[in-house]
Amino acid sequence: MAAKTLDRRWIFLFLFIGVALPLIFVIGLPIETTENVRAVYQMVEDTPAGSTVLISFDYDPASKPELHPMGRALLQHCFEKDLKVVITALWPMGVMMANDILDDLQPSYPNKVYGQDYVNMGFKAGGMVTIQAMGKHFKGIYTTDSNGTPVENIPMMKHIDNFENIAFVISLSAGAPGVKEWVQVAGDTYGRQVSSGVTGVSVSSVMPYVNEQKQLTGLLAGLKGAAEYEYLIGHPGTATSGMDAQSLAHLIIIIFIIIGNITYWRNKKKQKKEV
Amino acid sequence: MTHFFNVFGIWLGAAFTFAIFSFLYKDNPFYKVAEQIFVGLSAGYWFIYTIFNILIPNLFLPLSTDFAANWIKLIPAFLGVLMLMRLVPNAEWMSRYPIALLIGTTSGLAFLRYLKSDVINQITATMINPFVGNNWVTVVGQILLVVGTITGVIYFYFSKKHEGAFGVSAKIGIYFLMVSFGAAFGYTAMARVSLLIGRLQFLLGDWLGIISP
Numbered sequence: 001m002a003a004k005t006l007d008r009r010w011i012f013l014f015l016f017i018g019v020a021l022p023l024i025f026v027i028g029l030p031i032e033t034t035e036n037v038r039a040v041y042q043m044v045e046d047t048p049a050g051s052t053v054l055i056s057f058d059y060d061p062a063s064k065p066e067l068h069p070m071g072r073a074l075l076q077h078c079f080e081k082d083l084k085v086v087i088t089a090l091w092p093m094g095v096m097m098a099n100d101i102l103d104d105l106q107p108s109y110p111n112k113v114y115g116q117d118y119v120n121m122g123f124k125a126g127g128m129v130t131i132q133a134m135g136k137h138f139k140g141i142y143t144t145d146s147n148g149t150p151v152e153n154i155p156m157m158k159h160i161d162n163f164e165n166i167a168f169v170i171s172l173s174a175g176a177p178g179v180k181e182w183v184q185v186a187g188d189t190y191g192r193q194v195s196s197g198v199t200g201v202s203v204s205s206v207m208p209y210v211n212e213q214k215q216l217t218g219l220l221a222g223l224k225g226a227a228e229y230e231y232l233i234g235h236p237g238t239a240t241s242g243m244d245a246q247s248l249a250h251l252i253i254i255i256f257i258i259i260g261n262i263t264y265w266r267n268k269k270k271q272k273k274e275v
Numbered sequence: 276m277t278h279f280f281n282v283f284g285i286w287l288g289a290a291f292t293f294a295i296f297s298f299l300y301k302d303n304p305f306y307k308v309a310e311q312i313f314v315g316l317s318a319g320y321w322f323i324y325t326i327f328n329i330l331i332p333n334l335f336l337p338l339s340t341d342f343a344a345n346w347i348k349l350i351p352a353f354l355g356v357l358m359l360m361r362l363v364p365n366a367e368w369m370s371r372y373p374i375a376l377l378i379g380t381t382s383g384l385a386f387l388r389y390l391k392s393d394v395i396n397q398i399t400a401t402m403i404n405p406f407v408g409n410n411w412v413t414v415v416g417q418i419l420l421v422v423g424t425i426t427g428v429i430y431f432y433f434s435k436k437h438e439g440a441f442g443v444s445a446k447i448g449i450y451f452l453m454v455s456f457g458a459a460f461g462y463t464a465m466a467r468v469s470l471l472i473g474r475l476q477f478l479l480g481d482w483l484g485i486i487s488p
Contacts, residue, residue, distance in 0.1 A: 012299045019471050023479055023486055065473025066466065092324055125329055128384065144332075184388040188396060200466030204459040211400035215392065222462060223469040241486075242472040249468040 011256055018252045022244035029244050036210060037228040039218025040195045043168055044074070049082035051167040052160060056182065057087060057094030059174035063199050064097065067172045069226035069239035070197035072101045074170060075118075077233045079109045084156050085118040086166070088142075090130065090177040092123045095146050115145075115154045122146030127177030131185040135163050168193040168217070175199075179206055183215050193217050197225060289482040292474055423451040 047053065055074060059067045078085050087098045098120050112118060121142045124130045133141040138160050139151050151157050159165055169186045171194070173179035179196040187194035194215070198206050200222030209216040220229055223246055226239035294309035334352055337345035354373040361370040401424045405417035429441065430448030437445040479485045 009300060015468075015471070019468065020475050020479065023472070023475055062470075065476070066469045092328065123328060128388065132384075180392075184392040188392045189388070200462040200464075200469060203462045204455065208397060208400075209392075211397070212403055213396045213400045215396055215400075222465050223472070224465065238476060242469065242476065245472050245475070246465065246468055249471070250464070253464055 006259075014252050014256075015249055018248045019245040022248050023241065026241065027244045029247055031227050031231045031240065031243060033228045033232060034225075036219045036221065037225055037232065039210075040170075040197075040220055041077070041218075041229065041232045043193060043195055043217050044077050044081060044083070047081065047083055047167045050084070052084040052086060052156065052165060053078060054086045054088060054166045054169045055098075056090060056169065056171045056173075056178075057098045058090040058171055058178040059097060059199075060091055060093035061097070063174035065238075065242070066199045066223050066226065067174060067197060068097065068101065069223070069237050070220050070229060071097065071172050072104070072237060073226065073229045073233055073235060073239075074172075074197070075101055075105060076108075076235055077229075079105070079112055079117070080233070083167070084116075086157075086160065087118065087120040088134075089123040090127055090171075090181070091174070094172075095120060095123050099146075115149070116156050119154055119156060120146045121151075128181040128185055130177075131181055132189075135185060135190045138162055138165075163190040163192045166192060168195065170195045170197065172197045173199075173202065173206075175202065179209075179216070183209050187215055196220070197229075198222070285481050289478060292478060296474075422447070427451050 044053075055071070055078070057071060075085065087102075089095045089098065102118070102120070106112075122145060124141060126133075130141060139157070142151055144150055145154060163169075163186055169182055169192050171179045171182040173182075173196055179194075179198060179202075182194050182196070186192045195217045196206065197220035203219070203221040206216070206219060207221075210219050220226060223239050223242055226237075227243045230237050230240045291309050291312075294305040297303055298306040334348055337348060354376065357369045358373045359370070360366040360368075401421060403417060403421070405421050406414055408414040408417060426444045426448035428448070430437075430445045430452065432445075435441060476486070480487065
């Protein structure tokens with residue numbers, strides 16, 4: 001007897017409805033913070049006001065739903081702590097991703113001035129080699145910002161020579177080049193504090209860097225990590241509003257896995273009886 | 276005019292989203308058109324991006340403004356041209372030189388970095404006293420870390436038959452591997468659902484205006 005199968009399109013339909021409904025009718029499930037997210041938050045909190053930090057936007061629109069809320073929350077936190085932010089990108093589209101967030105945040109932070117409080121240095125090809133060059137002589141690799149303004153004319157870049165002048169590095173990473181390269185060069189070679197926000201797919205390969213050696217200081221893992229960070233800084237955004245949908249979708253997946261397993265065992269039992 | 280193009284862009288985005296989603300029902304011409312437009316646009320975008328953001332600022336501009344100080348950039352430019360020789364059947368062999376140089380340099384640079392970050396530091400992070408910790412959860416976690424690492428490595432040691440105590444250790448290693456695969460699958464499911472949430476936030480927020488974006 002042929003095994004009973006469910007048309008996979010039913011699963012797609014259930015998931016679609018399961019994700020859409022909580023977005024329209026918000027449930028507001030509680031968000032628990034985890035140690036790794038609190039570590040990233042504490043790192044930003046403990047950095048003295050006026051310090052310069054580096055956030056690298058190493059992703060493109062394909063990972064926007066997960067990494068964009070992280071970038072937004074981190075920039076908000078840095079602005080509120082009066083940290084000066086140098087933005088770089090190891091992915092070409094990362095420049096646009098950063099600009100998209102900065103344009104969005106500008107009305108909320110009207111006192112933040114481009115070139116004095118934050119700067120977008122743009123994309124540089126080369127991954128690990130680029131980071132290595134930054135560690136030796138930052139202005140040697142970044143001669144202009146993403147708008148073409150010479151680095152000498154950007155006030156906040158005047159005292160930036162290498163990683164010694166950067167308090168910490170955060171890589172919002174969707175793959176390679178990304179967090180791995182930052183850990184290997186900025187962290188393990190130049191001794192800078194490195195943290196990261198990554199897509200759900202890469203969490204299991206990046207998590208081993210969060211260890212006793214402090215190769216990574218905390219980690220924002222996927223949409224959940226972004227929602228936790230939004231909760232900690234008190235600015236709920238798209239990640240928070242997506243968590244109800246995320247939880248319901250997981251519940252639907254778990255239910256289908258249970259149904260699938262029960263059906264499998266029943267079919268197996270029936271086949272045995274028939275034999 | 277800007278407003279018109281914003282609205283037009285959102286409608287175009289919504290139409291393409293539905294065209295791609297329609298594949299979940301079955302393959303159809305709308306999906307194929309959307310897919311091919313996406314591939315064509317991406318290729319065209321990358322081509323122009325490479326010219327304006329890599330070749331012009333890093334090669335053409337420095338050479339045209341101060342040739343004497345930047346003539347050395349002609350060497351990587353020449354190697355780049357050699358790489359393109361793959362497209363010419365008779366001169367294909369020339370592309371092997373830049374590829375060899377690229378692979379050799381990358382390996383040399385990456386070797387030390389990987390050795391330090393992915394081998395030495397990772398092993399050092401596992402060489403801990405698992406019984407020292409602030410609470411029992413930390414201690415249990417550390418014990419699992421040490422046991423999981425050792426038994427996981429034992430499973431991948433194939434020069435000795437997996438039997439007796441060695442076989443039991445390898446078997447425990449498999450369980451640890453299975454748990455890690457399960458965790459990876461869970462995170463992957465979360466990532467895919469996040470992408471669907473992102474699209475639905477666009478459709479329900481930016482396009483229909485039912486939810487606030």
